[in-house]
Amino acid sequence: MQQTAPQKQINQRQDSGLKDITEITASYPIHLEEVLEIMQDEKDTAGQNLSGYSIHYIQGDQVNVNGEAYHWMIGLKKGASKVFYYYESGESSLLSWSAWFPQDPIDLNLVMMPSCLISTEPSINSLVADQGNIKSIILEKTTYTVNIEKEGMISSVEYNALIRGPCPTITMSI
Numbered sequence: 001m002q003q004t005a006p007q008k009q010i011n012q013r014q015d016s017g018l019k020d021i022t023e024i025t026a027s028y029p030i031h032l033e034e035v036l037e038i039m040q041d042e043k044d045t046a047g048q049n050l051s052g053y054s055i056h057y058i059q060g061d062q063v064n065v066n067g068e069a070y071h072w073m074i075g076l077k078k079g080a081s082k083v084f085y086y087y088e089s090g091e092s093s094l095l096s097w098s099a100w101f102p103q104d105p106i107d108l109n110l111v112m113m114p115s116c117l118i119s120t121e122p123s124i125n126s127l128v129a130d131q132g133n134i135k136s137i138i139l140e141k142t143t144y145t146v147n148i149e150k151e152g153m154i155s156s157v158e159y160n161a162l163i164r165g166p167c168p169t170i171t172m173s174i
Contacts, residue, residue, distance in 0.1 A: 027089045029068030032060060032114055035087045039074065042092060044083060050094075053078040054105040056140075060114060063134035065125070067115025075101060104141045116167030117144055121159060124148075 040051045057075030074085045075097070082097040114137050118124050124146055128134060132150035144159045 027070050029062070029064055029066075029070050030072070030087070030089075031066075031068050032058065032072060035072045035074070036108070038087065038092070039085055042085065042094070044078075044081070044094060045096070048078075050076060050085060053081075053083070055108065056102040056105055057084075058106065058139040059136055061136045063114065063118075063137050065118060065128055065134075067113065067118045067137075069114070069137070077101065077105070102140050106139060106141060110163060111139065111142060111161040112144075112163050112167060114139075114144070116163075117146075117159060117161065120164070120167065123157065124159075127155070127157075 040049070042050045044050060044053075053076035055074060056077050057073075059073045060069030060071065061073075062070040070088065072087045074087075076083050076085055082101045084095045084097055086093045086095065112120075117137075118134075124134070127148045127150070130150070132148045132155075135147045135149040135154060137147070138145040139161055142161045144161045146157050146159065148155050148157070
């Protein structure tokens with residue numbers, strides 16, 4: 001995974017002596033597995049570890065052919081408490097949620113990770129190869145919904161998320 005440190009852009013006006021320092025943070029994609037690891041150390045608003053929550057929803061946006069996304073949103077539930085964990089390029093946030101939420105938890109031991117689904121499902125690869133982009137990938141219970149954008153149109157295709165055999169090894173770019 002290649003990460004870029006924030007860069008500073010400095011604009012200085014000769015006549016005023018004032019400087020404008022604006023941080024520019026470069027976005028980078030990340031695998032869901034890495035986000036789940038990072039999330040285990042995060043805490044909710046009450047100071048409780050998120051590792052005690054069950055996962056009910058996962059969405060990755062701007063997904064590449066390696067299954068990495070620029071943004072991950074994970075729906076978590078513990079008792080009556082529902083939150084969304086949002087991760088993007090090293091930054092995370094937590095949002096309390098009171099509206100609709102999937103009832104069934106996702107068993108991560110039974111479902112494929114997005115990288116595995118994309119690498120083992122030929123139809124995704126052919127759609128992407130034909131100048132399409134994976135706009136988002138959503139996991140609820142045992143179903144993936146893959147939204148592919150091509151020429152301004154979005155197609156949605158559903159896939160069984162259950163593990164069907166060994167997945168190829170994930171190779172990360174450095």
